[in-house]
Amino acid sequence: MQDIDLALLIDRFMRKIHSGLQERAPGFDREAVGPGGGIVLMTLADAGRISLKELTKRVARDKSQMTRMIRSLENKGLVRREVSADDGRVSLIFLTPKGSEVVGELMRTVAEVVAEILEPISESERKTLKGLLTKVV
DSSP states (O other): OOOHHHHHHHHHHHHHHHHHHHHHHHHHOTTOOHHHHHHHHHHHHHHOSEEHHHHHHHTTOOHHHHHHHHHHHHHTTSEEEEEOSSOTTOEEEEEOHHHHHHHHHHHHHHHHHHHHHTTTSOHHHHHHHHHHHHHHO
């Protein structure tokens, strides 16, 4: 059964996070990666070395968009691309140390934004929410 009210609440929550990050971007996005680049970097931090095909699937972009994004992030020294030892036709993408630093800054900022959004709820409610989100993802 679909719960439209829940879907709307989740959408609003995600937009609040996005808006909070956009407001803070001048303070932490010194590499000008933008929202799309941030999603790619955070996905790489979560996944480690990953093929371009799998990365494209995980961030729901088309291959040409992802190729341009990776090239831009490579030029900024945030990611590297190497040929897979198992299959020379496959490129593996991974964070550089500089890319990991950028992800760290981004995650600290995301945590600040989420903390502000969740301020009205108690610590035990936050723990419950964390448990539920852990179950879902």
